Amino acid sequence: MSDGAAWDDTRRRVVARKETKFRDLVLEGKESDHGVNLDAAAELLATRVLSGELILKNWDDSVNQWTARLACLGRWMPELGMPGWSEQDRIDAVAQICHGSVSYKEIKEANVWRVLREWLSAGQRAALDSYCPERVNLPNGQTAKVTYSEDRDPFISVRVSHLFGMWETPTIAGGRVPLLIHILTPGQKPWQMTKDLKGFWSSGYAQMKKEVAGRYPRHPWPDDPKGWVAAGSPRK
Structure with missing residues (x-):
């Protein structure tokens, strides 16, 4: 007789399974919703989440951006001693989210941030927000x-x-990493990508103004964009 856990694909849950064997031959197998080993259940659920078979609805783009920020900061500023983010970290986080549950219904809308908030100390969270911010300030008071x-x-x-x-x-990252700027037209259409904004103002802007300004006459097209803000008035 051996005890284990099995996946019930129809009900999308883990069940306890008892098998009577003779050597490697299974003579009898019985499944039950009771007595499920929670560690085994978490492993079975996590495996299916990691493979994409089961989706955590709250593991959304904001979570993916958070993990990317963490991975990038660990690479850009190793002297901070940040934990970074690896595939093993993703596996561990999903396992923690699944722990204590036996069915997809229980984890489908699980609070992912409950686990991720504990990943960093208060100081590490502050460093992440400082060096890899979610948004940067623009001269017109808005953020990108x-x-x-x-x-x-x-x-x-x-x-x-x-x-x-x-x-x-x-x-x-403390001035180490220049942002790639996707410059858009007033109609939100892509125009140019650059890491050299000064170079764009020196040459590319004049060409953009020549080709695009006629289509957007209500938008400001100053000869000296350095002295203007997005509101369309000269900077005092």
Whole structure:
């Protein structure tokens, strides 16, 4: 007789399974909803979450951005001693989210942040927000969302008018990492990607103004964008 856990695909839950064996031959197998080993259940659930078979509804883009920020900061500023984020960390986090549950119904809308909030100390959370912020400030008082990826440059997508008054390329990670800027037309269409904002103002902006300004006559197109803010008035 051996005890274990098994996955019931029809009901999407873990069940306890008792088997009577003779050597490697299973003579009889019985399944029950009672007496399920919670560690085994968490492992079975986590395996299916990690494979994509089961979806954690609250593991959304905000979580993926948080993990990407953590991974990037660990790489960009190793002297901070941040924990980083690896595939093993993802496995461990999913296992913690699944712990104590036996069915997909129980984890489907689980509070993912309950686990992730405990991943960092208060000081580490402050460092993450400082060096890998979710948003950066623009001259017009608005902010732009920074999109992070473990294998691509971090970037912001900003309408050209919202960059008026910003001459230098914004940076993060204590000035070590310049942001890639996706410059958009007033109609939110992509125009150019650059890490050299000063170079764009020196040459690319004039070409953009020549080609696009006629389609957006209500938007400001100053000759000197350095002295303007996005509201369309000269900086005092």
